[in-house]
Amino acid sequence: LSIGILSIQERGTETKKTKKPMKNTLIIIICLFYFSSQAQLAKNTDTASAVGPSKEGRFKWRSTIIPAAALAYGFATLGATPLRNLDEAGRHEFFLEHPHKRIRIDDYMQFAPGAVTLGLSISGVKGRNKTIDQAGIYLVSNIILNSFTQVVKNATDITRPDGTSNAFPSGHAAEAFASAEFMRREYGDRSVWYTITSYTVASSVGLFRMYNNKHWFSDVVAGAGVGILSTQAAYWLYPKIKGIFSKNGKGPVVMPYYSKGGISATLSHTF
Numbered sequence: 001l002s003i004g005i006l007s008i009q010e011r012g013t014e015t016k017k018t019k020k021p022m023k024n025t026l027i028i029i030i031c032l033f034y035f036s037s038q039a040q041l042a043k044n045t046d047t048a049s050a051v052g053p054s055k056e057g058r059f060k061w062r063s064t065i066i067p068a069a070a071l072a073y074g075f076a077t078l079g080a081t082p083l084r085n086l087d088e089a090g091r092h093e094f095f096l097e098h099p100h101k102r103i104r105i106d107d108y109m110q111f112a113p114g115a116v117t118l119g120l121s122i123s124g125v126k127g128r129n130k131t132i133d134q135a136g137i138y139l140v141s142n143i144i145l146n147s148f149t150q151v152v153k154n155a156t157d158i159t160r161p162d163g164t165s166n167a168f169p170s171g172h173a174a175e176a177f178a179s180a181e182f183m184r185r186e187y188g189d190r191s192v193w194y195t196i197t198s199y200t201v202a203s204s205v206g207l208f209r210m211y212n213n214k215h216w217f218s219d220v221v222a223g224a225g226v227g228i229l230s231t232q233a234a235y236w237l238y239p240k241i242k243g244i245f246s247k248n249g250k251g252p253v254v255m256p257y258y259s260k261g262g263i264s265a266t267l268s269h270t271f
Helices: 016-043 061-076 083-096 112-122 131-156 171-187 192-211 217-245
Strands: 253-259 262-268
Touching (some): 061 217, 083 192, 112 171, 112 192, 131 171, 171 192
8 A cells, every 4th residue: 555645835825836746746646545556456356255165254354454554544634634734635636726516427436346246247247156145245345334434424523625514434435445345356356357447436436526525535545445344344244144044055135126216125034
């Protein structure tokens, strides 16, 4: 993980000469964070766990280093530290310099990797797990990330760049990166392009959240960490939850569905 820490001038004393270097530095930091994450994720693709016997009891702690560091960075910015200046610089470059109307594509892109993953499985492209188990894992991941983000949002009550409340962490970024990690786990061993594509989409969601003046840079970084950790936790927890319902490994049937603007799920099990 590459994290840059800048010493940035206050906005009131910033001159035109400093704006361009600041913008370039911010872009470099984002690119370093993205590509270093891609390299590590691609390297770990062959070690992604599947829902199967014997291996699921072991949680791969090394895979949590990048997302845990991203989440820690987000929390580190909550205090009165120079890291907040990077958030201000990001807002300046993404919105204040060139005010624009909001683009709502990020509202839909956040679910894209997860939806494509389930779509591939349903269409017959074999992943690491059966479609029913994929659906269960994705559901558990969403329960974890939504529970965590809502609790932290209410506890911190950080003001968004546009003046509204509950900025930290970014729920859109959390969902996008949870979906990206979900695709990586299921199809990353088939081709590294599944990993690259899914994480490119997730990173784009994070950039759009800043472009739309809805989140600070630290909100997006922390949201990415939450999302990846939620999916990793879901792959560890789901077999245990499944085992509660069945000792023979067949488990319950979980079917997510969309209705009236919300995502729900039904669970059925034969006793």
